[in-house]
Amino acid sequence: MSRVYNFSAGPSFLPESVLLRAREEFLDWHGTGMSALELSHRSEEFIGIAEQAESDLREVMSIPPNYKVLFLHGGGTGQFAAVPLNLLSENKSGAYIHTGYWSGMAIEEARQFGEIHVAASGKDSGFTLIPPRESWVIPFNAAYLHYTSNETVNGVEFHTVPDVGDVPLVCDLSSNILSRSVDVSRFAISYAGAQKNMGPAGVTVVIVRDDVIRHNPHGVPSILDYERQAASGSFVNTPPTYSWYFVGLVLDWVREQGGVDVIEQHNIRKSQKLYSAIDASPFYSNPVPTEFRSRMNIPFHLADPSLEKKFAADARAAGLTTLEGHRSIGGIRASLYNAMPEAGVDALIAFMAEFERKYG
Amino acid sequence: MSRVYNFSAGPSFLPESVLLRAREEFLDWHGTGMSALELSHRSEEFIGIAEQAESDLREVMSIPPNYKVLFLHGGGTGQFAAVPLNLLSENKSGAYIHTGYWSGMAIEEARQFGEIHVAASGKDSGFTLIPPRESWVIPFNAAYLHYTSNETVNGVEFHTVPDVGDVPLVCDLSSNILSRSVDVSRFAISYAGAQKNMGPAGVTVVIVRDDVIRHNPHGVPSILDYERQAASGSFVNTPPTYSWYFVGLVLDWVREQGGVDVIEQHNIRKSQKLYSAIDASPFYSNPVPTEFRSRMNIPFHLADPSLEKKFAADARAAGLTTLEGHRSIGGIRASLYNAMPEAGVDALIAFMAEFERKYG
Numbered sequence: 001m002s003r004v005y006n007f008s009a010g011p012s013f014l015p016e017s018v019l020l021r022a023r024e025e026f027l028d029w030h031g032t033g034m035s036a037l038e039l040s041h042r043s044e045e046f047i048g049i050a051e052q053a054e055s056d057l058r059e060v061m062s063i064p065p066n067y068k069v070l071f072l073h074g075g076g077t078g079q080f081a082a083v084p085l086n087l088l089s090e091n092k093s094g095a096y097i098h099t100g101y102w103s104g105m106a107i108e109e110a111r112q113f114g115e116i117h118v119a120a121s122g123k124d125s126g127f128t129l130i131p132p133r134e135s136w137v138i139p140f141n142a143a144y145l146h147y148t149s150n151e152t153v154n155g156v157e158f159h160t161v162p163d164v165g166d167v168p169l170v171c172d173l174s175s176n177i178l179s180r181s182v183d184v185s186r187f188a189i190s191y192a193g194a195q196k197n198m199g200p201a202g203v204t205v206v207i208v209r210d211d212v213i214r215h216n217p218h219g220v221p222s223i224l225d226y227e228r229q230a231a232s233g234s235f236v237n238t239p240p241t242y243s244w245y246f247v248g249l250v251l252d253w254v255r256e257q258g259g260v261d262v263i264e265q266h267n268i269r270k271s272q273k274l275y276s277a278i279d280a281s282p283f284y285s286n287p288v289p290t291e292f293r294s295r296m297n298i299p300f301h302l303a304d305p306s307l308e309k310k311f312a313a314d315a316r317a318a319g320l321t322t323l324e325g326h327r328s329i330g331g332i333r334a335s336l337y338n339a340m341p342e343a344g345v346d347a348l349i350a351f352m353a354e355f356e357r358k359y360g
Numbered sequence: 361m362s363r364v365y366n367f368s369a370g371p372s373f374l375p376e377s378v379l380l381r382a383r384e385e386f387l388d389w390h391g392t393g394m395s396a397l398e399l400s401h402r403s404e405e406f407i408g409i410a411e412q413a414e415s416d417l418r419e420v421m422s423i424p425p426n427y428k429v430l431f432l433h434g435g436g437t438g439q440f441a442a443v444p445l446n447l448l449s450e451n452k453s454g455a456y457i458h459t460g461y462w463s464g465m466a467i468e469e470a471r472q473f474g475e476i477h478v479a480a481s482g483k484d485s486g487f488t489l490i491p492p493r494e495s496w497v498i499p500f501n502a503a504y505l506h507y508t509s510n511e512t513v514n515g516v517e518f519h520t521v522p523d524v525g526d527v528p529l530v531c532d533l534s535s536n537i538l539s540r541s542v543d544v545s546r547f548a549i550s551y552a553g554a555q556k557n558m559g560p561a562g563v564t565v566v567i568v569r570d571d572v573i574r575h576n577p578h579g580v581p582s583i584l585d586y587e588r589q590a591a592s593g594s595f596v597n598t599p600p601t602y603s604w605y606f607v608g609l610v611l612d613w614v615r616e617q618g619g620v621d622v623i624e625q626h627n628i629r630k631s632q633k634l635y636s637a638i639d640a641s642p643f644y645s646n647p648v649p650t651e652f653r654s655r656m657n658i659p660f661h662l663a664d665p666s667l668e669k670k671f672a673a674d675a676r677a678a679g680l681t682t683l684e685g686h687r688s689i690g691g692i693r694a695s696l697y698n699a700m701p702e703a704g705v706d707a708l709i710a711f712m713a714e715f716e717r718k719y720g
Contacts, residue, residue, distance in 0.1 A: 004393035008400040011601050016387070019395055023386040027379050033364035033679065035379055037560045037606070040368040040682050073434045073562070074583050077597035081581035112578045195598055200397045202433070202562040202600030218472045221441035221581065223434050237437035238555055240562030240600060241371050246397070319393065322400050 005344035008322035009152045009297055010175065010196040013339040017256075018249045036245045041238050050239075053248035060178065060254050063207055064185050068230040070206040071244050073223050073237075076102070076174045076193040078204060080109035082224040083146060083170055083189065086216060088114035092143035095119040095167070097136065100127040100151030101328060106172060110146075119145060127154040128288045133162050144168040144188060144212075150176040150294050152196075152335070153326040155286065157294035161186045168212055176296050177205070178254055179338055180264040188212045194243060196296070197338045199250045203243035254338070263338050270336050270345045271295040277349045283356040299325055299333040307359055308332055314355065320348055365704035368682035369512045369657055370535070370556040373699045377616075378609045396605045401598050410599075413608035420538065420614050423567055424545050428590040430566040431604050433583050433597075436462070436534045436553040438564060440469035442584040443506060443530055443549065446576060448474035452503035455479040455527070457496065460487040460511030461688060466532065470506075479505060487514040488648045493522055504528040504548060504572075510536040510656050512556075512695070513686040515646065517654035521546045528572055536656050537565070538614055539698055540624040548572045554603060556656070557698045559610045563603035614698070623698050630696050630705045631655040637709045643716040659685055659693040667719055668692055674715065680708055 006013040022036075029036045032045055039046040054069050063069060072078065083106075084094050093115040096107045099122045110116050117139045120131035138145055145167045150157040152175045161169070161183060168188030177192040184190060189208045195201035206226070213226045222228050222236050229236050257263050275293060278284040278300050286293070286300045302308050308331055312323045325331035334348060366373040382396075389396045392405055399406040414429050423429060432438065443466075444454050454474060456467045458481040470476050477499045480491035498505055505527045510517040512535045521529070521543060528548030536542075537552040544550060549568045555561035566586070573586045582588050582596050589596050617623050635653060638644040638660050646653070646660045662668050668691055672683045685691035694708060 002393060003387065006394050006398055008398065008403070010598065011398055011400060014395065014398055019387050019397070023383055026383040026386065027363065027376070032681075033362060034366050034681065035374065037379070038366055038368065038371055038374055040371060041561070042687070043368070043682060073438065074581075075433060075597040078433065078581065078583050081583070085581075109582055112580070193598065195601075200600075200602045201401070201598045202603055219579075220472070221434075221438065221445070221584065222469055223438050223441070224581065237435045238370065238553065238561045240560075240603070241555075242560045242602070243562055243600070321392075321394065322403060327402070 004319040004321045005340065005347055006321045007334045007336075007340070007348070009326070009333060009335045010193070011201045012196055012335060012337050014199070015250070015253050015339045018253050021249055022246065037242050039241060041235065041241050046241055049245050049248055050233075053244060053251060056248065056251040056255070057205065060251060060260055061182070061184055066210050067184065068208050068210065068213065070208065070226070070229045071234045071239055071247070072204045072206055072229060073202075073240055075201070075204055076172060076191065077105065077109065078224060079172070079191040079206060080106040081113065082206075082226070083144065084110040084113040084116075085220045085224060086214070086226050087143045087168070087212065089143065091141055093117050093139050093141050095138050095142040095145040097131070097145070097147040098123065099130055099148055099156055100154035101326065102151055102153065102172065102174075103146075103148040106146060106148065117142070122156070126287065127151065127156060129292050130156060130158060138164060138167055142167050144170045146170040146172070148172040149182075150296050152297045153299070153328060155288050155294045155297050155299040155333070156292045157296065159291070178260055178263065179267050179296055181260050194247055196335075199246040200243045202240040203247060205247070266342065267295045267336065267338070270340065270342055271298065273342075273345050273349060274298050274334060274336065277352060281356060283360045284352065296337060297333060297335045299329065299331055301331045305331070311355055315348070315351055318351055320351055364679040364681045365700065365707055366681045367694045367696075367700070367708070369686070369693060369695045370553070371561045372556055372695060372697050374559070375610070375613050375699045378613050382606065382609055397602050399601060401595065401601050406601055409605050409608055410593075413604060413611060416608065416611040416615070417565065420611060420620055421542070421544055426570050427544065428568050428570065428573065428586075430568065430586070430589045431594045431599055431607070432564045432566055432589060433562075433600055435561070435564055436532060436551065437465065437469065438584060439532070439551040439566060440466040441473065442566075442586070443504065444470040444473040444476075445580045445584060446574070446586045447503045447528070447530075447572060449503065451501060453477050453499050453501050455498050455502040455505040457491070457505070457507040458483065459490055459508055459516055460514035461686065462511055462513065462532065462534075463506075463508040466506060466508065477502070482516070486647065487511065487516060489652045490516060490518060498524060498527055502527050504530045506530040506532070508532040509542075510654050512657045513659070513688060515648050515654045515657050515659040515693070516652045517656065519651070538620055538623065539627050539656055541620050554607050556695075559606040560603045562600040563607060565607070626702065627655045627696065627698070630700065630702055631658065633702075633705050633709060634658050634694060634696065637712060641716060643720045644712065656697060657693060657695045659689070659691055661691045665691070671715055675708070675711055678711055680711055
């Protein structure tokens with residue numbers, strides 16, 4: 001079948017031009033007679049690929065020189081453990097903002113490794129809003145404050161970086177990295193699994209400020225140890241080479257689009273179009289107040305929930321795939337990551353109007 | 361350039377037919393209009409891929425039903441941590457056989473998490489042999505005994521599974537899995553990074569017997585926790601989907617070859633050919649006694665070590681790549697994993713004869 005519009009929350013839609021380029025060089029990377037899948041991570045070819053990807057990421061995200069950029073195994077969930085393992089010490093606690101499913105998972109994982117405080121929670125709102133900064137209670141012994149800049153399940157996004165004074169700020173950027181301009185220098189650590197806006201599953205980018213990298217005397221698996229990964233250039237063991245290579249291809253594409261600022265304007269327009277279509281109809285609804293709405297993941301319900309299964313199935317038949325909501329809350333979810341063209345959003349909106357006409 | 365013979369120790373040579381198939385369906389997996397790179401891990405398509413790969417691995421390795429098969433992030437080095445984290449408890453120690461570079465790394469990693477005993481070491485031999493079983497000293501409180509069935513750097517391989525009585529046996533199969541018939545039911549745990557005989561870097565297969573999976577009350581990152589990974593079908597978080605998919609393609613290829621027994625016969629013939637060529641000439645030498653020689657990784661030296669750099673460079677120009685020895689010991693290393701055809705070994709042997717004629 002011809003290519004569809006894939007609204008998956010991750011692994012997700014990739015730019016077709018990137019897939020075509022990867023396919024073109026699939027058996028013979030740059031005249032070496034080897035696939036990028038087959039390159040030794042110690043070869044000069046792969047080291048070139050790896051360094052270029054890092055340097056491109058530094059450029060498109062304006063990452064300051066006093067930050068290390070790591071390409072690691074383990075996904076965001078690996079970092080849910082790595083952050084407390086690397087940053088907590090005796091008499092210190094980790095502070096968390098609980099804004100939905102994924103920040104909740106980060107909290108649960110961290111509790112295994114030390115004292116954790118929930119400094120603010122959106123639970124009372126059903127995780128439809130971000131608690132105002134002035135309500136946050138950050139404990140005096142906080143080693144860091146962690147937040148999730150975009151909640152893929154709940155469709156809630158931080159549109160500014162919160163001010164937490166001198167407390168090292170840790171940000172899970174998994175689902176909106178490269179989708180908007182963000183001042184990385186505000187973070188001690190930011191990290192992102194690649195499988196939304198950067199490439200395939202299997203590689204996780206960690207951007208960590210030099211001063212929070214410390215020696216862990218024991219108890220940290222070396223694949224999650226910032227000091228050892230930084231010292232070895234993410235080569236503590238064989239890195240996920242093909243995913244790393246693919247991130248490099250996506251970064252080339254980001255630059256071809258005009259960079260993150262241009263992509264951000266597209267993302268604003270795409271998401272506004274879809275929210276407008278939802279808000280204009282009593283048949284569809286999204287519970288998140290405008291100022292907290294995610295540009296990346298737009299969950300919505302049908303007035304008659306019994307039609308939601310049919311909605312997703314009919315959409316799929318029309319070439320609009322993976323619109324099922326997260327299993328924890330059901331409904332419909334459209335993820336509009338960078339690779340989703342405006343034409344895909346238009347096609348979804350047209351399908352929604354037609355579906356409403358038939359069944360509304 | 362046309363495809364080369366790639367002797368890399370990993371990531372490594374892949375069967376050309378597998379690469380061609382992956383390229384063929386790169387933009388459209390089985391008529392879905394989506395790349396395998398883009399499939400949601402929760403989609404029925406990816407779940408089908410994942411379950412088929414597991415079932416194929418169970419079949420080709422004859423894995424008994426009382427074992428879980430996990431597909432995890434983190435590589436073999438992740439498992440170096442996972443094994444003690446999951447198996448050690450108070451008053452228990454981990455026992456290790458030290459036969460070279462990689463078992464040494466496993467020991468170093470494990471020391472972070474508990475009391476570790478080296479039950480036997482090949483150090484005095486320069487890691488050219490496996491200490492005889494009767495010399496092993498396994499402590500009475502051993503929670504497990506860990507060994508590395510093939511040392512990729514030193515070129516030493518276990519050709520039988522050691523008998524350690526009731527002590528749970530843990531085996532790192534990273535570099536010889538699927539290369540020979542092995543009775544998995546002898547192990548409590550065996551594991552392997554995929555990037556030698558199974559596929560690309562980024563996914564690690566762990567085969568773990570039900571009775572050693574236990575509840576870890578705290579302190580184990582969930583990506584490395586056997587109980588949680590087993591309970592979720594390796595879906596604690598987004599798994600490395602493309603690497604998992606690719607392992608499935610390689611397993612199809614293994615079956616097309618006639619299975620592991622047939623491949624083992626090829627591997628015996630390929631390695632014997634190369635060892636014979638080395639032994640027949642005073643110009644080349646390998647220090648490992650015959651009974652401990654690896655079929656997978658054959659390190660050798662030239663009588664004049666100053667020629668080794670030229671050897672690897674000239675070989676590369678002749679389409680025989682990545683023959684440089686491991687950085688820790690130098691020299692030359694030819695890795696003859698499953699995907700290396702006998703014609704590749706013949707080409708290497710012819711090149712060696714020609715190089716010796718010119719410079720010997």
